[in-house]
Amino acid sequence: MSSYEARFKVWRGDVQGGGLEDFKVEVNDGEVVLDIIHRLQATQAPDLAVRWNCKAGKCGSCSAEINGRPRLMCMTRMSVFTREETITVTPLRAFPVVRDLVTDVGFNYTKAREVPSFVPPEGLAPGEYRMMQEDVDRSQEFRKCIECFLCQDTCHVVRDHEENKPAFAGPRFLMRVAELDMHPLDAASETGLDRKKTAQDEHGLGYCNITKCCTEVCPEGIKITDNALIPLKERAVDRKYDPLVWLGSKIRRRSS
Incomplete structure (x- = not known):
């Protein structure tokens, strides 16, 4: 299994405000964006808030904006991005932020x-x-x-x-x-x-x-x-x- 180091920008903050935080994180073959967010939680940002449930594209919980486009994180494969690309993950813009990637829907x-x-x-x-x-x-x-x-x-x-x-x-x-x-x-x-x-x-x-x-x-x-x-x-x-x-x-x- 080949792996590489990807550059991520993840929005951190709450209802009072926040901004993008830079991360470098390992990516393995076949992974999706939600896998990377979980790796960030496990290794670099244990307090990162994210909503998810099934990880199979059927619950709709892990909605976010990836490079500005509304997507499910569990259905967005890392292979659709180039290895040189910086991937930006932000909360749904139309709804109030609770914390980090979690919004009040x-x-x-x-x-x-x-x-x-x-x-x-x-x-x-x-x-x-x-x-x-x-x-x-x-x-x-x-x-x-x-x-x-x-x-x-x-x-x-x-x-x-x-x-x-x-x-x-x-x-x-x-x-x-x-x-x-x-x-x-x-x-x-x-x-x-x-x-x-x-x-x-x-x-x-x-x-x-x-x-x-x-x-x-x-x-x-x-x-x-x-x-x-x-x-x-x-x-x-x-x-x-x-x-x-x-x-x-x-x-x-x-x-x-």
């Missing part, structure tokens, strides 16, 4: 609670639901999400404009709204809940300008923009501006 859980859950169809018990396979497949793509929040971090609406956070759910949770809105068994509309309208009015769908940066960083390869956000935007626009829908709402209102 509570914003995302707040947004998750704001999305109304699936509404079961009346008269059907669990186990009696029936769907076309193509509808199952369509929803299944979105359920691959591991909630690493890299899409939330890279979305410039959140990343560059703190003031947008109260009004904007971010791509991860707009994707959840889209999944529920296209679910053939979701009975939200029968309870008076219009998911397309709430996406626009309550979750900030209009803030998204479909730059596809969320799709580019998704470690699960979910086509967030093409398969969730753009179709949701199209349905929301149809609902709001289609003259036939508008006329129908007028007729129903007059009849009632």
Whole structure:
């Protein structure tokens, strides 16, 4: 097994402030960035704070920015960098720092609670639901999400404009709204809940300008923009501006 010495810059600090600290650390064949961070903890910086769990790209815990790009540290192989390159590891920029590479991602859980859950169809018990396979497949793509929040971090609406956070759910949770809105068994509309309208009015769908940066960083390869956000935007626009829908709402209102 061959090894070499790599140069790292790792952000150290807390909510009060901090900066990049230089390290030289051994790298072996086949290792990922998280391996190196663990070696730093073991040999040079025992108080370095980092969040991780599965080390298999399935828990989303070890999200960070590596050379400025949001990535999972456990899925970023050292072989993608040259041996001469200095590798910079910093916390997710869109969220408040707790300490070192650990950020407070509570914003995302707040947004998750704001999305109304699936509404079961009346008269059907669990186990009696029936769907076309193509509808199952369509929803299944979105359920691959591991909630690493890299899409939330890279979305410039959140990343560059703190003031947008109260009004904007971010791509991860707009994707959840889209999944529920296209679910053939979701009975939200029968309870008076219009998911397309709430996406626009309550979750900030209009803030998204479909730059596809969320799709580019998704470690699960979910086509967030093409398969969730753009179709949701199209349905929301149809609902709001289609003259036939508008006329129908007028007729129903007059009849009632």
